[in-house]
Amino acid sequence: MRRTRKWEYDAAVVGAGLTGAAIAQRLTEHGKRCLVLEKRPHIAGNAYDVEIDGIRVHRYGAHIFHTSDRRVWEYVSRFAEFNHYIHAPLANYRGRVYNLPFNMNTFAGLWGTASPEAAEEKLREQRVVYDHAPQNLEEQALSLAGRDIYETLIRGYTEKQWGRPCTQLPAFLIRRLPFRFTYDNRYFSDPYQGIPTDGYTRLVERMLDGIELRLETDYLSQRSHYDSLAERIIFTGPIDAFFDYAEGRLQYRTLRFEDEHLETPNRQGTAVMNYTDAETPFTRIIEHKHFVFGQQPNTIITKEYPLEWMPEAEPYYPINDAGNTAILERYLDRARAQTKVRFCGRLGEYKYYDMDQAIGAALTLADRILKE
Ligand SMILES: Cc1cc2nc3c(=O)[nH]c(=O)nc-3n(C[C@H](O)[C@H](O)[C@H](O)COP(=O)(O)OP(=O)(O)OC[C@H]3O[C@@H](n4cnc5c(N)ncnc54)[C@H](O)[C@@H]3O)c2cc1C
Structure with a gap:
């Protein structure tokens, strides 16, 4: 990646989620000048957490960091300390609780x-x-x-x-169902896991330290302006939105979250309880304080309700069925024809990425760009 005088920035990175933050951090660390654009009023994408009544709340659903990739673990450990939370969810079926x-x-x-x-x-x-x-x-x-x-x-x-x-x-x-014939309740078998003790937002804040960031800025609504400022665009938003849905809309599974603030120190005794009966309308309750072993006298829980996908809804999980895969292939063809723009991340690639995979893919792309 050669710097030419024509451009104010070597790269404009669209999206301040983990993918955008990792790319911007890596490029900046190697002397590139980056501008990060984020349409939401906050950084960290779906990993965003915020402190409410002394409790750190995962705003877009429970996020547990886990990885087998030492490179990614060493990378995130530069920006955050992780606690020793081990995920061991439970299932509540009509009031009886089972291990998962x-x-x-x-x-x-x-x-x-x-x-x-x-x-x-x-x-x-x-x-x-x-x-x-x-x-x-x-x-x-x-x-x-x-x-x-x-x-x-x-x-x-x-x-x-x-x-x-x-x-x-x-x-x-359901391709297969893993059964363990041991008394091991750990959900993830990765050697590295935990929750950042200061939260994911702080982690991303540290990654973006010293990098120019514009919040509440939608790249797509001022595309030509930002294209004229930066030599490259790294796009981590939805790939179909980038192409103005010319090949059709990609579908996502989406969720609705409902918080309750309770004047009790401990509502369910664990961070994540799945509700597996059909009568309970939500699928999970998250009790946020248990991710960080909180001792507050109060608690905050979030009930998670699955929602039927509609175009205005927040896109959460890609639906990789045949129809969406065919649409994606057409967008990927268009993406390959772009010389200025690179697509990356959960929305940019329409791929379910865990956080560690998103960061790993972002670092790989940044390293490739640095060699160009
Ligand atoms: C409910 C849920 C639970 C999850 N739980 C876990 C978990 O326990 N463990 C785990 O490892 N992973 C989990 N994940 C996955 C994790 O959220 C992703 O791996 C991670 O968020 C990927 O980061 P990203 O930057 O690619 O995408 P995102 O976090 O979606 O960030 C993309 C950003 O781009 C911005 N953007 C989009 N379009 C534009 C535009 N036009 N202009 C400017 N900005 C734009 C968006 O506002 C967003 O902030 C979970 C995901 C969900 C949905």
Whole structure:
């Protein structure tokens, strides 16, 4: 990447989420002049957290950092200290609580089994054998996990998440179900995990330290102006919006969050409780203080409601089905033809990235740009 005098900035980075912040940080560290544009009034993208009544609240859903990538861990550790939070979610089915992911504690709760042999035997008994390949998600789940696990831990949650019965959902949504025949409740097996002790917003703030940032600035509404300022554009917003939806709209799963402030020190005893029955309208309750072992006399919980996708909704999870993949391919063709613009991140690539993957991809792109 050669600096020419014509440009005020070597790169304008669109989006101040983890992807945009990592690219801007890396380029700046190597002497490039970057401008970061963010349309929201805050940095950190969906990892944004904010302190309310002394409790750090994850504003766009629970965010747990975990990675097996040492390069990424060492990178984020430059900007934040992480606590030793280990994610071990629970499932509440009609008031009874089970451990997740499925392990010896779950089997003991469901069936009272106390040995791996007994649990495996029970699973074998439970699994439904079909004379055909599973035709829908219900058949797939019954063939992999059997009736008890399906009814107690899969059916209601999945139907709420997708807004339709499991019999109308494709079998491929559950390719396999991991069963652990140990008493290990850890959700992630990555060697590095935790929550930044000062929060994700502070982490990103440190990454962007000394870099010019404009909040509440939508690049797309002033595109030609910013194109004239910067030699390169790194776009981490939605790829379909960049091309003015010329190939159609990409769909996302979206969520609605509802907070409750409670005058009690401890509402559910854990950070994340899934509600797996069909009657409870939300899928999860997050009790934020437990991510950082908070001792406040009060608490804040957030109920998470899945929502049917509509174009104005906040895009959360890409839906990588055949229709969306075909649309994406056409956008990627257009993206490859762009010489000034590079696309990156969860929205820029329409890819479900965990935070560590987003940062890893961002660093790789920045390093590639530095070599050009
Ligand atoms: C509910 C939920 C829970 C999650 N939980 C976890 C978890 O536990 N662990 C984990 O590792 N990952 C988790 N993730 C994934 C994590 O949020 C992403 O990996 C991460 O946010 C990706 O960062 P990004 O910068 O690519 O995208 P984003 O965070 O979406 O940032 C993109 C930014 O670009 C801005 N932008 C878009 N268009 C424009 C424009 N035209 N002009 C200016 N700015 C623009 C947006 O406002 C946004 O701030 C979760 C995601 C969701 C949705």
